[in-house]
Amino acid sequence: MTDCIYLDNNATTKIDEEVIGAMMPYLTIYYGNPSSMHSFGGQVAKAVQKAREQVAALLGAEHSEIIFTSCGTEGDNAAICAALTAQPDKHHIITTEVEHSAVLNFCKHLEKQGYSVTYLGVDSQGRLDLGEVQAALTGNTALVTMMYANNETGVIFPVEEVGKLAKEYGALFHVDAVQAVGKVPMDMSKSSIDLLTLSGHKLHAPKGVGALYARKGINFPAFMIGGHQERGRRGGTENVPGIIALGKACELAQSHLENLSHERQLRDYLETSLLTLISDTVVNGTTEERLANTTNIAFKYVEGEGILSSLNQYGICASAGSACTSGSMEPSHVLKAMGLPNSVLQGSIRFSLSRYTTQEEINRVIEIVPDIISHLRSITPRIEDETTSSPTKEQEKANLIQQILEEEVKPFLAQDGGDIDLYDIEGDLVKVVLKGACDACPSSTATLKLAIEARLKDRVDPELTVIAV
Numbered sequence: 074m075t076d077c078i079y080l081d082n083n084a085t086t087k088i089d090e091e092v093i094g095a096m097m098p099y100l101t102i103y104y105g106n107p108s109s110m111h112s113f114g115g116q117v118a119k120a121v122q123k124a125r126e127q128v129a130a131l132l133g134a135e136h137s138e139i140i141f142t143s144c145g146t147e148g149d150n151a152a153i154c155a156a157l158t159a160q161p162d163k164h165h166i167i168t169t170e171v172e173h174s175a176v177l178n179f180c181k182h183l184e185k186q187g188y189s190v191t192y193l194g195v196d197s198q199g200r201l202d203l204g205e206v207q208a209a210l211t212g213n214t215a216l217v218t219m220m221y222a223n224n225e226t227g228v229i230f231p232v233e234e235v236g237k238l239a240k241e242y243g244a245l246f247h248v249d250a251v252q253a254v255g256k257v258p259m260d261m262s263k264s265s266i267d268l269l270t271l272s273g274h275k276l277h278a279p280k281g282v283g284a285l286y287a288r289k290g291i292n293f294p295a296f297m298i299g300g301h302q303e304r305g306r307r308g309g310t311e312n313v314p315g316i317i318a319l320g321k322a323c324e325l326a327q328s329h330l331e332n333l334s335h336e337r338q339l340r341d342y343l344e345t346s347l348l349t350l351i352s353d354t355v356v357n358g359t360t361e362e363r364l365a366n367t368t369n370i371a372f373k374y375v376e377g378e379g380i381l382s383s384l385n386q387y388g389i390c391a392s393a394g395s396a397c398t399s400g401s402m403e404p405s406h407v408l409k410a411m412g413l414p415n416s417v418l419q420g421s422i423r424f425s426l427s428r429y430t431t432q433e434e435i436n437r438v439i440e441i442v443p444d445i446i447s448h449l450r451s452i453t454p455r456i457e458d459e460t461t462s463s464p465t466k467e468q469e470k471a472n473l474i475q476q477i478l479e480e481e482v483k484p485f486l487a488q489d490g491g492d493i494d495l496y497d498i499e500g501d502l503v504k505v506v507l508k509g510a511c512d513a514c515p516s517s518t519a520t521l522k523l524a525i526e527a528r529l530k531d532r533v534d535p536e537l538t539v540i541a542v
């Protein structure tokens with residue numbers, strides 16, 4: 074299938090013809106290595122520099138603040154790693170429950186290395202509470218990392234305000250702006266953001282290229298260690314054609330930023346029409362602070378998988394949840410974090426538009442979707458909401474651990490001036506950050522860890538493991 078109504082632009086986008094035109098000579102004629110001393114390579118280095126300036130211009134950054142990467146995932150991982158490596162004495166990270174797996178799974182990995190991570194929740198509209206951000210920040214917080222706009226709902230977080238709070242506590246602030254760059258105007262010269270990730274394939278450049286903004290003056294230890302490329306901040310011969318393409322795509326995105334009303338009008342028309350024509354239909358996420366190209370609609374009481382496969386038969390590409398989690402029947406972690414009922418979780422579909430989307434395409438979708446939904450509702454069992462359940466065994470166990478740490482362990486440590494700075498319970502793993510334990514002897518953390526573990530094993534569950542830093 075080569076021709077379809079493509080409404081899955083948050084998964085990836087069509088490469089712009091002008092972008093292909095710009096990158097092509099760097100696949101064919103100008104194949105020199107930008108690091109070479111000869112002029113054949115030198116002209117390629119100049120082209121890479123021009124692309125860097127194009128990316129910087131879209132972000133309101135300086136060209137020296139742009140590091141080219143291989144994708145959004147690398148940018149996210151590299152930014153988080155750099156922030157932690159640069160502040161070895163701090164062990165706490167704040168993020169949200171609705172991040173892309175590039176941040177979420179990396180944070181889970183870091184927890185296993187001994188970091189403590191606070192995962193902030195969102196409300197039923199997908200919004201973040203700034204008070205919760207403030208409450209989570211401590212002097213031990215190395216980094217706050219969160220997305221600019223959500224890939225599933227398009228909901229935009231108040232990143233500038235979060236950045237200001239992070240500064241107050243001396244924490245660095247990284248923003249995963251993979252879905253926002255090219256859809257929201259940005260000006261890093263006036264921003265509270267320290268590190269920001271973008272990815273080429275979300276803004277009409279090819280897959281496999283991205284960029285990371287790192288504010289001037291920030292200590293940025295390399296994540297990919299090798300050659301001196303990217304001023305020693307990312308080793309490896311550059312993906313030159315990809316970089317040239319990204320530069321052009323950013324230039325085009327900048328000129329399109331004034332025309333976002335195209336996507337907005339078509340998106341609003343699609344959304345209003347489907348909500349009017351189909352009963353039991355709701356929009357997921359606030360419609361106030363939201364990307365212009367995205368709508369996430371719940372067709373209640375039906376299975377999203379069924380809707381997608383019917384849409385597919387009509388040549389309409391959309392998505393249920395994010396591309397990385399679809400294919401599994403698990404409901405989206407983003408919609409789950411919003412606490413939505415089962416009937417909404419199951420039947421939610423994301424339509425994401427682009428500057429190429431046409432009125433005719435949207436008309437066709439509006440014509441087809443009501444029939445698909447009424448057909449599915451007539452032939453499949455209705456998905457009901459679960460009745461609220463009593464606390465699970467997991468929750469009961471976590472509550473008991475919390476009680477023992479608060480009421481027994483903390484007062485015990487306090488006798489010697491110590492404390493538990495932070496702790497986190499995940500299944501059978503209990504992570505604690507001990508305060509005042511490291512001053513005297515090299516064994517005190519280890520001894521305290523064993524004492525806490527013995528108590529928890531004895532009182533709660535012999536399978537428990539304690540990690541202490």
Ligand SMILES: Cc1ncc(COP(=O)(O)O)c(C=O)c1O
Pocket residue numbers: 083084143144145146147149173175220222223224249251252272273274281283396
């Ligand atoms: C919010 C967000 N962050 C990160 C990524 C990962 O980007 P990439 O596919 O370039 O690794 C994506 C891609 O879906 C995304 O939507």
Ligand code: FES
Pocket residue numbers: 510511512513514515516517518519
């Ligand atoms: S120095 Fe770390 S435990 Fe004593």
